[in-house]
Amino acid sequence: MTMNLSGRHRLRGRQPEIAALRTHVAALSRGTGTKVLIQGGPGIGKTRILTETRRMAEATGLRVMHGGGDPEGRTIPFGALLGALHSGPDPIFPAAVLKAAPATSAKRYWLLQELHEHVERAALTAPLVIAIDDLQWCDEGTLLALRTLPQRLSMHPIVWITAVRTGPLTPDVRATISALSLPGGHLLTLAPLPGEAVAAMTGDLLAATPDPGVLHLARQAEGHPLLLTELINGVLDEGAVAVTEGVARLTRRRLPLRFHASIQHRLEQVSPMAKKAAQIASVLGRTVSIDQLAELTGESAVTLLEPLEELLSADLLTESDGTLVFSHNLIHEAVQATLPATLRKALRRQAVDLRLDHGIPVARIAADLVETAEPGDETAIALLRRAARDLASTAPSAAVEMSRRAIELSALDPLRQAGFIAEALPLFSQTGHLGEALALAETALRRPLPIEVEAGIRLGLTLVANQRSFREAVEQSRAGVALPGLPPRIRAQLMAMLVFNLALLDAEEIAEAESLLPAALAAADQAADQASRATLLSVGSMIAGNRLDIHRALDLADQAVAASRDVRYTDVLWMPGVWKAALLSMLGRVEEALAETDDGVRKARHHGQAKLLRLWGTVRCRVYLDAGRLGDARAEAEAVMAMSDELGPGNFDDVTARYVLGRVGLHTGDPRELARGREFADAVMRAETGQMRRAGAWLAAQAAADDGDHTRAMELTAEAARSYYRPTSSLSYPSDPADEPVLVRMALRAGDRARATLVTEFAETRHRDNPDIPIYTATALHARALVDGDAGLLVRAVEVYQDIPRPLALAGALEDTGTIPHLDAALRLYEQSEAEYDAARVRDRLKGMGERRSRAVSGRPTEGWDSLTASELQIVRLVADGATNKQVADRLFLSPHTVSTHLWHAFAKLGIGSRVELTRLVLEHDSATMRGPAGRT
Secondary structure, three states: OOOOHHHOOOOOOOHHHHHHHHHHHHHHHOOOOEEEEEEEOOOOOHHHHHHHHHHHHHHOOOEEEEEEOOHHHOOOOOHHHHHHHOOOOOOOOOHHHHHHOOHHHHOHHHHHHHHHHHHHHHHHHOOEEEEEEOHHHOOHHHHHHHHHHHHHOOOOOEEEEEEEEOOOOOHHHHHHHHHHOOOOEEEEEOOOOOHHHHHHHHHHHHOOEEOHHHHHHHHHHOOOHHHHHHHHHHHHHOOOEEEEOOEEEEOOOOOOOOHHHHHHHHHHOOOHHHHHHHHHHHHHOOEEOHHHHHHHHOOOHHHHHHHHHHHHHOOOEEEEOOEEEEOOHHHHHHHHHOOOHHHHHHHHHHHHHHHHHOOOOHHHHHHHHHHHOOOOOHHHHHHHHHHHHHHOOOOHHHHHHHHHHHHHHOOOOHHHHHHHHHHHHHHHHHOOOHHHHHHHHHHHHOOOOOHHHHHHHHHHHHHHHOOOOHHHHHHHHHHHHOOOOOOHHHHHHHHHHHHHHHOOOOHHHHHHHHHHHHHHHHHHHHHOOHHHHHHHHHHHHHHHHHOOOHHHHHHHHHHHHHHHOOOOHHHOOOOHHHHHHHHHHHOOOHHHHHHHHHHHHHHHHHHOOHHHHHHHHHHHHHHHHHOOOHHHHHHHHHHHHHOHHHHOOOHHHHHHHHHHHHHHHHHHOOHHHHHHHHHHHHHHHHHOOHHHHHHHHHHHHHHHHHOOOHHHHHHHHHHHOHHHHOOOOOOOOOOOOOHHHHHHHHHHHOOOHHHHHHHHHHHHHHHHHOOOOHHHHHHHHHHHHHHHOOHHHHHHHHHHHOOOOOHHHHHHHHHHHOOHHHHHHHHHHHHHOOOHHHHHHHHHHHHHOOOOOOOOOOOOOOOOHHHOOHHHHHHHHHHHOOOOHHHHHHHHOOOHHHHHHHHHHHHHHHOOOOHHHHHHHHHHHHHHHHHOHHHOO
């Protein structure tokens, strides 16, 4: 067969590449995995290299799974990877498992977790090679998996080998190549074959020694294996070469045939019926369905047998696993190119209808619909909209393409087109096509529209804007609410989003939100819309908190959570439980807050709501920060960030996670975390207003204070602590009360006593209004003690802090006393929280007092077994017992990403790189522990 090069000649000229791959395969046998990306032009030999590597791995007894991308299969979620994992006699991911999975598991995020679980299980049993060819034609799900799974499973014995064609590539493919090429990955770029390899390959193809004339002709292929093969096959087919006494000589000289011309030449050598069958088969895809081919040609399957045999003999088709396929993607493309464009388009459209009649899912043939449908084709429009809905959760970029084409095809009916635009807005926004979404909406809004259509567009724009700018969301929802005669439910939702986004801005907007709240609640009740009601009750709770009416804030938060229980997860506008957990943490009730987040994570996993899982991770990382569990806060925040590629950007989630990482960096002194925190603060202050801008300003202020730039720190606190300048209105978003002593300390260091006094008076007012809330008592005492220099008040503050699970706040108060016993206590708390920057500061202070303290003498070291946090230790032991990441996540109510980030930190502390090493280390540690203290490492 011409295209199956391995069947015609030995692999020539690729010794360095094969040697590198042999090294990786040998390392895998010893338990070490890696990533290898092979790139090169079409037909340069990438598939052949993959084939040789598979044979090499199988010869050593390794388990090998292989598959590849297909131009016709790019809308099949995870199709290429699932094909690979289903290959061979012992599939990793059997088709039956996928069919038996609940509906939510088929969504992209959850299916990715299932894939992670099954690949991990396989790798725990034996080393694994996963080879994926034609990356440029892989579906979005497979590309996403290849961007994430090799990194998340890098501690397992897996070699990931992928091959990609050079040339113009989609952004998803480029991102995947970048991820595979990151540190730890290996890139093999296939160059043209050298002269010696060309001569050897020519001899293999001719089964003779080529003379100088043949070699001169062979050099015209410029070292390209595919073109060389076609060239030699061409001269053989035309009788232009003779072999005498083992030497091949040209009998006539001609220029080398171009590849497509060679394919055309081969088509001309078969019967008219076979040529027709090949051309029509090419519009059906690379895989040939004989039944469908028979219907398109109007011939019976029996009649087609002989023409198909001709195509097999001509090496245009080949048989694979009982089906007929074009021998190579390039052959498929070349045969299709022999059809006139208009005929090709008509046949493809006919093939679409035929495959639909055969029960092929519309998502699998949507790409052909995009290219063949004509404006006004109602059937095509309906099918494209259906495909967009089907693909939205698994292949969102493909869904955007389907939706975009449906909108284009409906241009003859502007009103229907506007409705399609409203339907598509969230999808366009979630996939990073925000500019296009806004342009489409503006186009639709230029013409008069039915109220319900315009309202739908306004609500869609509100939800889109809510992901990037609260102020833009206010503008869109305000325009929607102003429309006359709104349907009750959409009016309730627009009003709820208007009030919600106003409440997240500045004092004037929050006051407006408060004034609109009663009417918005009435609209929600009239529409019986619990999603709107739950959102509005949350806003009421936020406003009550700003008014310092904390008990009412807690009561309204409970009501909001109760109202949300009757709301389907798909209809949620905002999660009241997220606000309740944040409020509880702010009040120092971190254990209750963590219980709330655990419940939220459990429900999000049960309902298959990945975005809500990320949202709960967002609030949990902030609760961990409040609880002084810096390692857990960092791991959870990094997990939130890691989910962005799989779920798309989330403004609130990303900002909160970056803020937490910045705050962690301030306590740990980690240069990378500090740099990320500063970048976040600068970016969010340029782009945002309201709550998020103040978060960035507060982080930047603390960073400036740590740098000794007290003037700049005070400038930034004017934005970060706006409420302290209007203590009677209290209309800005409530800060963490534990931040107030920090701000007082910063102001005093800057010589700004007036500002320190304002903050203190605010803390005292809040304490008087809520005398039964311990953290308000502690922070008021702490702030006043700092302003007045009252050591007795500081001791009282320390006593109150002792009963509040906010160790970093307590450590700050202990440090402020300046006494040696209290400094020692602060040092222990900082070390237990991994706040190394703070701990170093206290050690320096003790040293200045003549008291030397060794690093982590009573706390946790920074490396080795004893450096592991409680969470890391718990996860490490479960993993060493053979649990997969998913099993650990299920058991501990975490996301798999959180488990992965904890493991990464644990591996770094232990100085290991694989689960094999981890298991050995755990066994050694436990064995040493059983022998007694003398045997411990």
